[in-house]
Amino acid sequence: MRPFKYTSANDASAAVNLVTGNPNARFLAGGTNLLDLMKEDVERPDELIDITRLPLTQIRRLTTGTNQGGITIGSLGTNTDAANHPLIRQDYPLLTQAILAGASGQIRNMATNGGNLLQRTRCPYFYDVAMPCNKREPGTGCGALEGINRMHAIFGWSEKCVAVYPSDMAVALAALDAVVKVSPPGGKERMIPFADFHRLPGDTPEKDTNLNHGELITAIELPKNRFADHAYYLKVRDRSSYAFALVSVAAALDLQGAGNRIAQARIALGGVAHKPWRALKAEQLLVGKEATEANFRLAAEAAMADARPLAHNRFKVELGKRSIVRALHMALTGGKA
Structure with missing residues (x-):
């Protein structure tokens, strides 16, 4: 692992400003994916901004706004907390099932809800720095396209990338029409419909989401629905x-x-x-x-x-x-x- 600067943030705006000011900085929450990528020399941030102290863990009913009657899920709550919360188990059992299908109990205890959405592909060509990978190094080619691609995409792939997205939680959120709440640098919070949050590879497979650098996920909102029983x-x-x-x-x-x-x-x-x-x-x-x-x-x-x-x-x-x-x-x- 390469050396990096570590900073602990005490409020969301400070964290956003710190990451925005350094193009090689990253937010650090549970770290269950980012730290693995750093150890493999795939990700090379020179500064990590620890956001685990930010008060973004609450799960509660929404009483106002577009999604009134639904729930909001704090981005820094753990996957375990989300899967086991009474509101989610009662009204959104699909999400509980999806979270429990992912990773292991130990990882779910560490992984955050916002971080889960930002997982990067587990494509072995992406993880192997000796192999060509447009997602890791744009312009080098896609090793999986003509390589062993049993685990790879059958929809939406391009000549630049055939990798798949790994999260189970996000598949349920897509079905439930979730909305991602984001805090941008120096601006008003914006809401991103889940269908627009992640990207297809196209000509820019290095971009997994439509977040801009420095934008912080603060919550995930789920609208009220009638799917709980089925x-x-x-x-x-x-x-x-x-x-x-x-x-x-x-x-x-x-x-x-x-x-x-x-x-x-x-x-x-x-x-x-x-x-x-x-x-x-x-x-x-x-x-x-x-x-x-x-x-x-x-x-x-x-x-x-x-x-x-x-x-x-x-x-x-x-x-x-x-x-x-x-x-x-x-x-x-x-x-x-």
Whole structure:
């Protein structure tokens, strides 16, 4: 690990100003990803601004504003606190399930909610500094494009990058239409819809999000919804614990009437793109239809219709279809097989 300056911030504006003033500075919260990247010489900040003392940990009901009736989740609360909070377990069980599917108990005890959104890809070509990687060093090429790409993207990739985004929590947040609250340098807080927070690689794969340097995530807001009784997070992976998703599905249904007619549907996929991938065509197809196996299969076909698999991950297309059907079935039954 390279030497760096360490500073502890006591308020958010001071932290933002410190990072803004140094293009090589980074915020430090749980450090569960950043410190690993520094040890591997992938990230090379020369200054870390410790923000763990900032009072950004509260989870509470929103009583005013656009998302009134929903909840706000402090960015510096831990993943464990979020997963176990009564408001989240009661109103947003999909988020609890997704968080508990990620990492390990020890890591969830350290990892922060804001930091979870800023995880960088686990692509082995990104982590290996001897290999070409446009995300790590723009202009060097993408080793995974013609290399071993079993774990890589089937949606939204470009010739510059085929890496996938690793967070489970973020897939649920995408399905729940979350909004990210951000404090910019010297300005008014702004709200970023979750669909606009992460980026596809395009020609700038080194940019994972639409945050500007120095902007600090202060909270994540979840609007009120009717998905609590019919939501499920399914994660398919090579082993049952501490592994990243081959494919994951956050599925949620708002059912009306005795015939289980679908008023609203949400389907977000993980492990398939550079960002959490919303299956919008599948969602639209389900609206107004009954929650049946046949309709779930039609939705799965629609969700995977635009997939562009690589040499070694063609299996993700069929796996994705089956996972969507399974997740929707589990959502319909409230998590009961």
